[in-house]
Amino acid sequence: MAVLAMLPEAEKAEVTTLQVLCRSRQIPLFGAIFPQLVFGAEFRCSGVCLLRFDSMPYAVLHDSLPWHPGNVADAADIITTDLGSYLDDDIPATLFLMLDAMLPNISSLLDELYLRLANRVHYAGVNAGSESFQPMPCLFDSHNIVGNGVLVLLLKPHQGAILEHGYQVQENALPATSTDANRIIQIDWRPAFEVYQELVYKQFGVAIDRDNFYRYAVHFPFGIVRANHNALVRIPVMLDDDNALFCIGEVPAHAMLTLLEAPRVDSLSTLETLQQGLADLRGDPAAKQLLLFYCAGRRQHLGDEAAAEELRAFGQLTQASAVAGGLALGEIGGSTLWGYPLFQNATLVTADWT
Amino acid sequence: MTQLNRDEVIPILYELALTIGGEISLEPLLTRTLQRLLYYTSFPAGFICLDLADAETADAEFLSVKLDAVVGDYKLLKHSGQKLVLPRALIMGGAAREEDQKTLLSSISASHSQYQAFLRLPIGKLGVVILMAPRMPQTMLPLTRMFEPIMAHLERAILLCRHYDRRTSELIADRQQEKIRADFLALHDGLTNLPNRELLLDRIQQAMATGTHNGQFGALVTLNIDHFKQLNDSYGYEACDRILIETARRLEGCVRQGDTVARFGGDEFMLLIWPLPTSQRVAAIQAEQIALKVQQELSLPFQLAGRSFSASFSIGISLFHAQLDSLESLLKNAETSVQQAKSAGRNTIRFFDPDIQAVIMKRLELENDLLHALPRREFQLYYQLQADDQRRVTGAEVLLRWSQPWRGMVSPMVFIPLAEEIGAIVEIGDWVLATACEQLQAWQQHPQLRTLQLAVNVSAVQFQQADFVDKVCKLMTTYADIAHLLKVELTESVMLNTAEEAIQKIQVLKNLGIQFSIDDFGTGYSSLAYLKRLPIDQLKIDQSFVHDIVDDPSAAVIVQTIIGMAQNLGLEVIAEGLETDAQLALLTQYGCHAYQGYLLSKPVPVAEFEALITQCKFSLPLERTLR
Numbered sequence: 001m002a003v004l005a006m007l008p009e010a011e012k013a014e015v016t017t018l019q020v021l022c023r024s025r026q027i028p029l030f031g032a033i034f035p036q037l038v039f040g041a042e043f044r045c046s047g048v049c050l051l052r053f054d055s056m057p058y059a060v061l062h063d064s065l066p067w068h069p070g071n072v073a074d075a076a077d078i079i080t081t082d083l084g085s086y087l088d089d090d091i092p093a094t095l096f097l098m099l100d101a102m103l104p105n106i107s108s109l110l111d112e113l114y115l116r117l118a119n120r121v122h123y124a125g126v127n128a129g130s131e132s133f134q135p136m137p138c139l140f141d142s143h144n145i146v147g148n149g150v151l152v153l154l155l156k157p158h159q160g161a162i163l164e165h166g167y168q169v170q171e172n173a174l175p176a177t178s179t180d181a182n183r184i185i186q187i188d189w190r191p192a193f194e195v196y197q198e199l200v201y202k203q204f205g206v207a208i209d210r211d212n213f214y215r216y217a218v219h220f221p222f223g224i225v226r227a228n229h230n231a232l233v234r235i236p237v238m239l240d241d242d243n244a245l246f247c248i249g250e251v252p253a254h255a256m257l258t259l260l261e262a263p264r265v266d267s268l269s270t271l272e273t274l275q276q277g278l279a280d281l282r283g284d285p286a287a288k289q290l291l292l293f294y295c296a297g298r299r300q301h302l303g304d305e306a307a308a309e310e311l312r313a314f315g316q317l318t319q320a321s322a323v324a325g326g327l328a329l330g331e332i333g334g335s336t337l338w339g340y341p342l343f344q345n346a347t348l349v350t351a352d353w354t
Numbered sequence: 355m356t357q358l359n360r361d362e363v364i365p366i367l368y369e370l371a372l373t374i375g376g377e378i379s380l381e382p383l384l385t386r387t388l389q390r391l392l393y394y395t396s397f398p399a400g401f402i403c404l405d406l407a408d409a410e411t412a413d414a415e416f417l418s419v420k421l422d423a424v425v426g427d428y429k430l431l432k433h434s435g436q437k438l439v440l441p442r443a444l445i446m447g448g449a450a451r452e453e454d455q456k457t458l459l460s461s462i463s464a465s466h467s468q469y470q471a472f473l474r475l476p477i478g479k480l481g482v483v484i485l486m487a488p489r490m491p492q493t494m495l496p497l498t499r500m501f502e503p504i505m506a507h508l509e510r511a512i513l514l515c516r517h518y519d520r521r522t523s524e525l526i527a528d529r530q531q532e533k534i535r536a537d538f539l540a541l542h543d544g545l546t547n548l549p550n551r552e553l554l555l556d557r558i559q560q561a562m563a564t565g566t567h568n569g570q571f572g573a574l575v576t577l578n579i580d581h582f583k584q585l586n587d588s589y590g591y592e593a594c595d596r597i598l599i600e601t602a603r604r605l606e607g608c609v610r611q612g613d614t615v616a617r618f619g620g621d622e623f624m625l626l627i628w629p630l631p632t633s634q635r636v637a638a639i640q641a642e643q644i645a646l647k648v649q650q651e652l653s654l655p656f657q658l659a660g661r662s663f664s665a666s667f668s669i670g671i672s673l674f675h676a677q678l679d680s681l682e683s684l685l686k687n688a689e690t691s692v693q694q695a696k697s698a699g700r701n702t703i704r705f706f707d708p709d710i711q712a713v714i715m716k717r718l719e720l721e722n723d724l725l726h727a728l729p730r731r732e733f734q735l736y737y738q739l740q741a742d743d744q745r746r747v748t749g750a751e752v753l754l755r756w757s758q759p760w761r762g763m764v765s766p767m768v769f770i771p772l773a774e775e776i777g778a779i780v781e782i783g784d785w786v787l788a789t790a791c792e793q794l795q796a797w798q799q800h801p802q803l804r805t806l807q808l809a810v811n812v813s814a815v816q817f818q819q820a821d822f823v824d825k826v827c828k829l830m831t832t833y834a835d836i837a838h839l840l841k842v843e844l845t846e847s848v849m850l851n852t853a854e855e856a857i858q859k860i861q862v863l864k865n866l867g868i869q870f871s872i873d874d875f876g877t878g879y880s881s882l883a884y885l886k887r888l889p890i891d892q893l894k895i896d897q898s899f900v901h902d903i904v905d906d907p908s909a910a911v912i913v914q915t916i917i918g919m920a921q922n923l924g925l926e927v928i929a930e931g932l933e934t935d936a937q938l939a940l941l942t943q944y945g946c947h948a949y950q951g952y953l954l955s956k957p958v959p960v961a962e963f964e965a966l967i968t969q970c971k972f973s974l975p976l977e978r979t980l981r
Binding site for chain 1: 389396428
């Protein structure tokens with residue numbers, strides 16, 4: 001037996017207690033700290049969510065992977081070296097990654113993992129950490145709690161996860177003309193924050209500053225346009241001294257991005273897509289115990305009430321016997337079966353627990 | 355036709371163009387481009403094949419193509435870089451976006467049969483990108499058209515990357531070549547290509563390290579050209595360089611595999627002879643033999659600009675023993691040895707160690723005397739009486755003696771092994787055999803001597819000569835009617851490696867009436883199986899067993915065994931080295947009835963031997979013993 005534990009940020013001090021308890025009972029423990037938990041139809045700031053594995057899965061907490069842009073391939077090598085021997089081609093498996101949201105090269109890591117593992121696994125995952133986007137050790141096992149880490153879980157047999165945001169891409173987009181990893185330096189050949197300030201003022205009549213930046217930025221996420229009209233959302237979360245914007249998740253080097261001004265969200269379509277996706281994955285519409293991770297930025301953009309309503313609607317639509325997860329700071333998955341693994345913001349990502 | 359929405363298309367194309375433009379080598383270019391296409395289109399897997407024109411054959415339904423890049427399909431990924439047979443309908447043709455193609459896609463044997471949709475994007479005439487999905491990803495964009503400029507850009511990028519890769523490989527190959535040459539020159543002499551001082555020193559140290567464990571000797575043979583400076587002044591550097599190069603080639607031909615020939619600098623060469631035996635004397639002899647070969651090879655004239663030119667070399671030999679010598683002292687000794695050779699009059703060989711030099715000189719002188727012994731009639735045959743237990747003298751063993759004018763009698767233990775080493779044994783052996791035959795012929799006129807047999811030792815080297823049988827046959831023609839009185843004594847070593855040939859030769863000579871005895875029986879390694887097949891007449895029990903028969907029970911057992919075996923095989927047995935009555939008593943008791951040894955008579959010259967027989971001067975204690 002093993003346990004996957006999820007704690008809200010407010011309960012982070014309890015990790016040590018949990019570790020001591022599990023060690024004393026010789027139960028392997030892995031887990032993550034999120035801004036809040038998702039449990040049933042609610043967001044929770046307290047309590048601990050414990051998910052039981054009947055048998056110990058392959059699980060490794062990496063705390064010192066090389067994250068320099070030139071070394072991401074090495075990080076992928078380290079993650080996949082041992083993994084291969086745990087894979088059987090006839091048993092479907094999901095590589096479930098829990099990452100520290102402060103990591104800068106998550107998209108590149110996914111690209112490298114896909115080059116190595118290809119379609120041997122399904123890909124799913126979430127970013128853990130603090131909603132304040134301050135560095136915080138947020139991943140743990142029975143002995144350690146680490147920052148800038150990756151918790152790798154191999155769920156087997158498992159059919160993968162489904163992910164959707166339902167953000168509507170608008171047509172009056174602006175190019176982000178200079179980017180570097182998860183940092184947008186220029187939009188439309190001007191300092192990114194200057195453009196940002198103009199847009200927010202035009203939309204809300206509010207002068208944006210460093211204090212209120214995160215409150216408004218969730219309403220002006222960036223979109224990476226894809227050919228299937230399903231944009232990847234990137235929510236800016238920080239400013240630096242050069243007025244560049246930091247996003248959760250990497251943007252392609254020198255990519256052209258569109259700026260999504262207060263995007264409309266089609267909640268019903270989002271939830272239906274998820275429900276249909278789950279049924280497709282398992283080949284069975286019957287409800288199960290579900291993992292659900294809800295993007296913190298999405299909740300901010302929609303507001304607490306609308307977000308809670310989405311949770312309730314999700315429960316009703318899926319008829320799941322239990323729903324548990326966290327408020328995530330970035331999500332990994334695909335919107336279709338066997339899709340290219342993508343790092344996203346503003347989404348709901350869900351999967352069968354067992 | 356679907357209207358292109360620039361806001362949706364341009365960001366995708368822009369990023370793809372940057373991705374393509376950012377790569378300089380083919381493999382990452384293809385992988386990265388494929389990855390970005392999958393990323394933007396939501397197809398989960400794809401591959402790229404280049405050089406389709408090379409693969410295409412007329413009307414073939416399937417084409418053999420190389421998978422130049424694969425992303426997203428693990429089974430197909432295993433075939434990346436390999437040739438695969440793919441349906442023409444999939445990879446040939448213009449840009450296409452097709453659904454419900456399960457049959458076509460399932461013919462990609464290595465892959466899953468899950469794919470039903472594909473997007474084909476030709477890369478100009480150069481190749482094709484195929485993206486595959488279980489279900490066609492949704493899009494309102496005309497994917498087949500919108501990627502055209504990117505594919506044109508990719509085609510040019512592939513050509514540029516190939517050029518870059520080729521140039522890079524050439525540069526790498528050039529650098530590797532340069533590095534190999536530089537590495538070679540760091541340890542070799544640029545003029546002769548021989549190992550240089552550094553490499554030689556390293557090998558000497560390795561030899562010393564190994565020798566510490568097994569106690570073997572090594573030798574440094576140092577040589578330089580006599581009067582090299584004058585040669586340089588007279589013939590010029592270019593000509594002298596050619597002499598050095600030719601010298602290097604000749605030296606390489608003189609050493610054994612594993613030895614090292616090095617140019618130490620200037621006109622000085624050094625040979626590391628390693629390994630040599632653990633006996634200093636034998637090691638010195640072997641080193642000297644190589645030095646002699648070197649001297650001989652280098653004495654041949656050099657050809658310089660059509661002219662013949664002779665150079666002489668001084669050669670020094672310094673033996674070393676890993677446990678006892680340091681590298682510094684060894685090099686010093688090597689230098690000293692060659693100086694000693696120069697001091698000794700140049701064109702000579704000198705050992706560093708005076709004791710070894712003395713041994714070698716002595717051996718050389720002995721060798722020289724031995725080579726002259728036959729023409730100078732210094733050899734003599736001695737005869738040692740053989741008798742049976744009935745007091746009958748049956749014959750004698752012929753023994754070679756060398757009486758050298760200033761050395762006196764030289765021990766056969768010294769000169770026979772030397773004669774074997776230098777190859778003189780064949781000529782000497784022929785003389786012995788002929789002399790014995792001549793003696794037998796002479797005795798035919800004497801009633802008391804005409805029935806005596808003579809046993810003649812024939813060395814393995816002599817016996818194995820191709821013309822040995824012919825020579826003996828010729829002797830039997832020259833000296834008629836004595837074949838039955840001649841007994842050839844061979845050692846068991848004649849059977850080593852050439853047993854079948856030995857059996858054949860013995861049989862031929864036996865047909866003439868000659869008898870054969872195996873000498874020193876019991877000390878060799880011959881197989882009993884061969885012994886059984888050998889057409890011999892007699893076994894001669896080695897004198898060492900006879901010597902110990904009284905005091906050493908195991909020697910007694912061996913003697914009894916040999917006698918028993920001989921009886922079983924129907925062979926005669928003779929015991930040599932008989933010296934005491936006690937030995938005689940035991941031999942007789944064990945069933946041996948023929949003897950040779952000092953108890954009967956020591957070996958004597960022919961006149962004395964004849965006197966022994968005719969005047970009955972020998973002592974035969976046999977009756978006494980038997981009584």
